[in-house]
Amino acid sequence: MAEVNVNLGNRSYKIFIDVANKKIIATLMQNMKVNQKVLIVSDQNVGNLYGVELKKQLQQSGFIVELHCISPGEHSKCLDTAMELYTKAIVLGLDRNSTILALGGGVVGDLSGFVAATYLRGIPFIQVPTSLLSQVDSSVGGKVAVNHPLGKNLIGAFYQPKAVVIDIDCLHTLPDRELFTGLAEVIKCGVIADKNFFMYLNNNVQQILDKEPDALTEIIRRSCEIKARVVEQDEQESSLRAILNFGHTIGHAIEANTSFSIYNHGEAVAIGMYGAALISKYLGLCSEMTVANLKDTISKFKLPLSAPECNITELFALLYRDKKVVDNKINWVLLNEIGQVSICKQVPEDVVIRVLKEITVPNKIC
Template identity: 55%
Template sequence: MRKVKVALPVNGYDITIGKGLAEELEKQIGEHKFSSRALLVTDSNVGKLYTEKVKESITKAGLQADVFVVPAGETSKSLETAEKIYTRAIELGLDRKSPIFALGGGVVGDLTGFVAATYMRGVPFIQLATSLLAQVDSSVGGKVAVNHRLGKNMIGAFYQPKFVLIDISCLESLPKREIYTGLGEIIKYGAIYDEDFFRYLEDNTEKIQALAESSLEHIIGRSCEIKADVVTQDEKEKGLRRILNFGHTMAHAIEKETGYLRYNHGEAVAIGMIGAANISRELGLLKDEEVQRLTALIEKLHLPTKAEGVSLEAMFESTLHDKKTVNGIVHWVLLDRIGHVSDITEAPDDVVKKCMRMVLAE
């Protein structure tokens, strides 16, 4: 097992990465003084694969867990679904020390975390991340949210889990596309923070795509370390943590304009990173060869480089409603080299539109 510590001044926690973590789950439950009733939230895809095994571990640890299954997909990340989970929690008599477990990918983690943060003003929350995207992104750092029809993650909170377990054996059941979408976020960590890690990804694409255990442990572990380091310095995104949004401003616009159906999150982020890199180049911050290097890695790991089904005007308008937009000014995360983010966060509209056009399919 590999452990990564999120060393926050208050509510710090461990991320445990390994294969077959049933005993570790029992152990970590036992280290907390939870109430005896618990709720396990999962989705209709993941639930069929892992619910019984996880529920058995929770039971062995002395808890009685009820299961709530939501339909798989982004549409479940809504206030309507959250209300249904609140109702179940109330019906079960869950109290302020009753843990709520999220078993699944980013949708389940974000939704469940939002419920845990707001039910009785906060109950214990545990992340059991099963997708590569969730393992390296949404399960770490305490951002929880649901979507609104006018924007993604517009209703949310900062709420840290008690612990995170990442069982890499879960990745064996994922379709290739789900692996690739996780790689989109992993590329981001190298691009913004660690050129050596970026180079590792360039040099080991075959091992990564073959799900070699040593490579998986390394890329998941290093991604978690980078995010933990950033979150520890800036838990509530007042400064440094904004760098984790590299590629996300365009990505959220792409997801919204395609109804959250055409692109998985990591795919949209891949396109968004190229768009942000193009803006960086146009502003004289980033060399063209660095843009090409980023684009080449994205292509090599089977991620898209252009968005279909999105118009330039709709995409531009959507960025104005992004959470990172303040007083009508979009705060762009830009690069000055691979592995390092520039401090400049504003860009002229004509430059933004030019670079958006570059990543839209004709």
């Protein structure tokens, strides 16, 4: 089993990565000395695949378990669904030593974590991410949130899980498109912090796309490790943690501009990374070759480079609705070289508009 420690004092926890890893959850919870009542939150797709089995395993270990499945998709990450879960928790009689267990992708993890953070002012929760995107990104670091109709993740908190349990086997039932979207965040980790890891990705493209266990374990382990080291230094995103948002400023705008219905998160982030790299080039921060290397890697992993469905005027306005905007200034994460990024608040509007035009031209750069 691969393990990554997230060192945050009394909020520290471990990330466990292995095949057939769901079997350790009951023992893990017994060692945590939580009480017997557990609410598993999943979506209808993942719940049917793994939820019933996990519920049975926990019940056999003496836990009192309720499985609640929400509708799959970003639309469920809202206050209405959170209210459903509060009601379920109250009816089940969860107290401050009970556990919410998030079994699913990023929507389930973000929503469950938000409910855990706010129910009775905070109860334990465990992340069991089942998509590559949630395994390498949303399950690690303690960001929990729900969406508002005017923006993504605008209502949330920083609240760390008690553990993250990653089962590689879950990726074998993952559709190819969902694998690719997770790879966007994996690529991001190499771009912002580790040139050697970026090279590893390029040297093992087929093994990763074929879901070979050793390759999957390595990219998940290293991605989690990179994110953990950043979170340890800046848990609540006051400075360094902002580098994890490389590609996300434009990416979130693309998601919102297309009503979260055309591009999934990783696809939007891939386009956003390419856009951020172009801004960096036009500002003289990185070379043409660096941009070309990133573009080539994004393409190798079957991810898009443009969003022709977007409206440039609307896209530009959405950039300023991002939760990381301070005093009407965007904290751009820009590329210096592979493995190194920097934060810049002084990007001329004409440069941003130029790049938005480039990434919304159909078939020009895909």
